[in-house]
Amino acid sequence: MDKKFNQNQTNQAPKKISYRLSGAFSAAMICYIFVALIFGLITQSLDNMEAFQKSTAYILLNYFLVSISLVLGCGYTLFRNKVKPFDAVNFKLDWRFSVVILLVFVGSYFGLSRLNDAFVSIFEKFGYVPDELKLPQKSPLNVILTIITVALLPAVCEEFLFRGLILNGTKWLGGLAAVLISAGCFCIYHMSPYQTAYQFVMGLIYGLIALKSQSLLPTVILHFLNNLFVILWYYFFPSFAITGTWQIVTTILGVLAIVGAIILCFVFNKQRVEKSPLTKQENLDFCINIIPGAFLCLVVWVSNLFL
Secondary structure (H helix, E strand, O other), rough: HHHHHHHHHHHHHHHHHHHHHHHHHHHHHHOOOOOOOHHHHHHHHHOOOHHOOOOOOHHHHHHHHHHHHHHHHHHHHHHHHHHHHHHHOOOOOOOHHHHHHHHHHHHHHHHHHHHHHHHHHHHHHOOOOOOOOOOOOOOOHHHHHHHHHHHHHHHHHHHHHHHHHHHHHHHHHHHHHHHHHHHHHHHHOOOHHHHHHHHHHHHHHHHHHHHHOOOHHHHHHHHHHHHHHHHHHHOOOOOOOOOOEEEHHHHHHHHHHHHHHHHHHHHHHOOOOOOOOOOOHHHHHHHHHHHHHHHHHHHHHHHHHHH
C-alpha cells in the first residue's frame, strides 16, 4: 500500500510543480513594477535629474533593472516550489537546430520586421508615436556594456522565464496552448504597442523551437543574436535601409526562411506534448498565479498606447 502511494505521489509531483512554475510571470512583473517605482523615486529626488536621465548609467540601468526583476521573480518561484534552475529547464543543444537558428535569425529581420511595420502603421493613423530606441552614445566601452546589458542579459533572463518556466508550466494544456500562452505573455511583457505583433510572432517561433528542441539554448542564442544585430545596426549602420525591389525580395526570402525553420522543427522532432488535465483547484491556482502579471502588463500597454 505504501509502495503504491509513493509511486502515485512521485508520478503526480512533476505535474504539480510544473504548472506552478508559470507563476514566475506574475512574480517577475510585480518585482519589475516595484523596482521601477523605487528607481523612479530615487531618480526624481536627484538635483541633477535631467542630466542623469541622459547619462549612460541611467540608460543601461533601465535595461539592467528589468533583467534583475526577472531574476528575482524566477528565483522566488523556484525557491517557493523547491525546484532547482537546471531541473526546470534543459540547456543541451541538438546541433541540427543550428540550421533553425540561422534561418530564424535571417527571417526575423528581413521578413517579420515588415509585419511589425505594417502593424505599427495602423496605430500611427490614430496618433500613436512609437518610442525611439535609446542606447548610450557610441564608444568602445559603451558598445561592450550595451551588448552585455541589452543583448546578453535579456536573452538569458527572458528565455528562462518565457520559454523555460512559463512554457514548461503550461505544457499540461498541450503543446499548442503552451506556445500560445508563452508567446502572449512574452509580447505583453514588453508593454510596447510598437513591438506587440513582432514579439508575439517571435514568441510563437521561439516557443516552437524550445518545445521541439527540448532545450532553452537555441532560443537563448537566437534572442541574443537578434538583440546584438539591433545594437550593431544602431551604432554602425544607422542610415542604411533596404528599399524598393530589394525590400520585396528580402521580405519574401525572410518569410521563406521562417517557414523553412518551422518545417525543420517538426522534421527534427515529431513528438507531441500530451495534455495532462488538472483538478478544479489546480486550475484556479494556475489562473491566480499567471493572471496578475498579465493584468499589470496590459494596463501599462494601454497607458503606453494613449500617453
